[in-house]
Amino acid sequence: MKQGSTFSRIIWKLIVSVILGVLMYFGSGAVGFPPAFQWMFVSYVGLGFLVFLLLDAPPLPRLSGWPAGVALLLFYALLSGAYIWGASAWPQYDPEVEKGKIKKLLKRKLERFQASQGRVDDLLQQVKALEGASAEVLARLSNFAPVMATPASINLPEGRAMTVVDRGREVYELYECYNCHKLGGKGSVKKRGPALDNIGSFLTVEDIKRKVFDPTYLYAEGFEKEHKGGKGKMPDKYKELMTDEEVMALATFLTTLKNPMADPPTPRPVFVKSNVEHGFIVFGYVRDAAGKPVPGIEVHVMPKKKGGHDAKGKTNVSGYYEIFMHMHNEDVGVTVSVSAQNSTKEFVTEYDPNDKVTKRQKSLDLVIPSAS
Ligand code: HEC
Structure with missing residues (x-):
């Protein structure tokens, strides 16, 4: 059992x-x-x-003396033998061989990774090639259809005008005209010069060009004092600084400014015919007894002083004449005779020698008794 x-x-x-x-x-x-x-x-x-x-094994008989020792040794040898046999029975691993295997595995993975990277590189290159091609196509397209280019394109005739005006605005900023002038209510905190919002209603491109290159050429009405001098005087450095292209663009830009409602308003320009310190202008109409204008007639002006020079001019179709006389500050009070044919009038020059701004001039009409 x-x-x-x-x-x-x-x-x-x-x-x-x-x-x-x-x-x-x-x-x-x-x-x-x-x-x-x-x-x-x-x-x-x-x-x-x-x-x-x-x-479950039956208990061994109790041993003593030297048989016990022999049995212990036998048991030890048996266990050791079993372990050694067991260990060697299993497949053996050489660390170097294993390392080699691992390397091989990693290498294959690395190769696969690099291959995929190569594909990425290839793709990038293809993208670049496509970009180049599309740029080429766009360039060719813009040859055929300039309208496709940017709105400021110089290929468009209207665009060209736009560009010059834009360029002019740029020049205006570049030379800091805004330091003394207001545009659209902006600039000139110190109120030195006039607002320019309506300047295009008064001045031509040529006028503005001359004003910028020579500020004495004209002055803004009501700004005689500023024109004369002082801190806020318009600088006369632009002739040396600006190129022709710049002043042309600037003047073109300013002539587009035509806002009569601007506040503050743009003052009218007053032309200074010549350097007032050295000149005096005599102007007026020559008519016949019937009041009809006499065109093409010679008018002479003569300062009645020692060494005074005769100056002359001709009337235009409206019978209008304008003669510039050379006259200095000290010539104030000199009598001047004005004559056309047999008609002569005289006047005395009146001006403030210290006023270097207000035009020195005299309006004088002549009547010729018997037009030929
Ligand atoms: C330092 C101040 C100052 C600067 C900078 C200046 N101006 Fe003036 N400008 C004046 C003053 C002051 C007047 C009015 C007196 C006169 O006409 O000389 C004036 C007048 C003018 C007028 C005549 C305006 C009118 O209503 O008749 C024009 C046009 C003008 N300036 C253009 C310019 C331009 C363009 C620039 C820039 C390149 C410029 N100014 C820079 C002070 C300045």
Whole structure:
């Protein structure tokens, strides 16, 4: 009875061990262990089975004396032998060989990575090539259809005018005209010069060009004092600084400014015919007895002083004349005679020698009794 139960217990342990072994094998395989490890786990189950068998083994007779020592040594040799055999029974691994294998694995991965990088490089190159091609196509398109270019394109006749005006605005900013002039209510905090919002209603491109290059050419009405001098005087440095292209663009830009409603308003320009300090202008109309204008007639002006020079001019179709006389500050009070044919008039020059701004001039009409 005791024998049978021992046998059935061994069978029972065997069955459990086989089930455990099978579970171990597939379980470790499922988790990703290589076959060698799968078998190693199975062998552990086998070892466990052996240990449990030993538990059921009948007790050995008690030994003493030297047989006990011999038995101990035998047992030790048996265990050692079992271990050595077990260890050598398993497949052996050389670390160098393993390193080589790992290197090979990594190399293949690296190669695959580099290959994919190469593809990326290829793609980038293709993108570049496409970009080049599209730029070429755009360039060719713009040859055919300039309208496709930017709005400020110089290919458009209207665009060209736009560009000059824009350029003029740029020159205006560049030379800081805004320091003394207001435009659209902006600039000239110190109110030195007039607002220019309506200057295009008064001045031509040529006028503005001359004013910028020679500020004495004209002055803004009401700004005589500023024109004369002082801190806020318009500088006369632009002639040296500006190129022809710049002053043309600037003048073109300013002639586009035509806002009569601007506040503050743009003052009218007063033309200075010549440097007032050295000149005096006599102007007026020559008519016949019937009041009809006499065109093409010669008019003479003569300062009645020692060394005075005769100056002359001719009337235009309207019978209007304008004669510039050379006259200095000290010539104030000199009598001047004006004559056309047999008609003569005289006047005395009146001006403030210290006023270097206000035009020195005299309006004088002549009547010719008998037009030929
Ligand atoms: C330092 C101040 C100052 C600067 C800078 C200046 N101006 Fe003037 N400007 C004046 C003053 C003051 C007047 C009025 C007196 C005169 O006409 O000389 C004037 C008058 C003018 C007038 C005549 C306006 C009118 O209503 O008749 C024009 C045009 C003009 N300036 C254009 C310009 C331009 C263009 C620039 C820039 C390149 C400029 N100015 C820079 C002070 C300045």
